[in-house]
Amino acid sequence: MQARYYFDHNATTPVCEEALRAHAAALRDVYGNASSIHHYGQAAKQALEKARKSVASLIGATPKEIVFTSGGTESNNLALFGAVRAGAHIITTTIEHPAVLGPCRKLQAMGVDVTFVAPDADGVVDPAAVRREVRSNTALISVMHVNNETGVIQPVEEMARIAHEANALFHVDGVQAAGRIPVDVAACGIDLYSISAHKLYAPKGVGALYIRKGVELSPLLHGGRQEKSHRAGTENVPAAMAFAAAADWARENAAEAIRLSSLRDRLEASVLAAVPQARVNGRRGQRVANTSSIRFDGIEGEAIVIALDLRGFAISSGSACSSGAVEPSHVLLAMGLSGEQARSSVRISLGRDNTVDQVDALSSAIADSVARLRKLSPVYAHA
DSSP states (O other): OOOOOEEEEETTTOOOOHOOOHHHHHHHHSOTTTOOOOHHHHHHHHHHHHHHHHHHHHOOOOOGGGGSSSSHHHHHHHHHHHOOOOTTEEEEEETOOHHHHHHHHHHHHTEEEEEOOOOOTTSSSOOHHHHTOOTTEEEEEEOBBBOOTTOBOOOOOHHHHHHHTTTTTEEEOTTTTBBOOOOHHHTOSSSEEEEGGGGSSSSOOEEEEEETTTTOOOSSSOOOOOOTTTSOOOHHHHHHHHHHHHHHHHHHTTTTTHHHHHHHHHHHHHHHHHHTTEETTTTOBBBOOOOEEETTTTTTTHHHHHHHTTEEEEEESSOOGGTSSSSSSSHHHHOOOHHHHHHEEEEEETTTTTTTTHHHHHHHHHHHHHHHHHHTTTHHHTO
């Protein structure tokens, strides 16, 4: 049987043993409704609050500032729709995840004015560019912490200061950051921070929104008073406990970023040495340790993804939420790449189970696959 290796951790991660054990134990033993006052309900409530404490510790928050959600998309929607009203102004960027861009477009249709700030060629949004767009009615600035396609880290601390100088709230989509780089929402002055469990080795279907003490949000879901009236519905205690277990592992193993950075650098050096006309997108920007976006002139990224999948390697041609899309990556276009260059790019995102041997095997497979595809490409023949 062919060996298979997973290099698409920005799309989702495998559930780690720590989270799996916590989830299974909770499903078996902690089945009460956390809103019930009897023994079983109170056991569930205690487990939920313990999980909340672990998730809060991951990002420098207090437990009371954490609201459990179904994932990053819901957290982003709750932050944006909960904080903004018609007639207000929002500033965001052109490189945000669809879970932010989609709500922003919906808010535009509802009478909210939205300004989209572009990054520089390295994928970094200049805080000065954000400052220039501030208006008297700016209610919210929303900037992602780590880009899901390039791994470029944004200067969110400086942008938080800009937002507060304008008496606006500052929201950060931290889905690709939490558990991968140090995050301290209090020290950075962040008001709202979205995270998702399945990006850090916990199950899908659970996430959280950090809401700084004193910030008022209107709920998306109406009904019961769960999650301090921010999110109605019976809490998913087993998923929260699995989320907490993964958060604990990430906090206790922060040095994992050093190992992943070494693997990524090894992969990029090998590929760039072996493959002519290969470029790393966003290479000059500060990046999260596990992510590499590489373009190969003259061939389609989707073709590389398929060729590597046939050889047992899972990578991506961009955002998982845009897989199968005909349009080139909006992130790479915003960085100034042409449509052809954007379509020739792939994303490789490493995780805790990847090894040096796997990385070396992947770089060799990339070099061979690109050479074979270029022989078949009339575009590359005339490049």
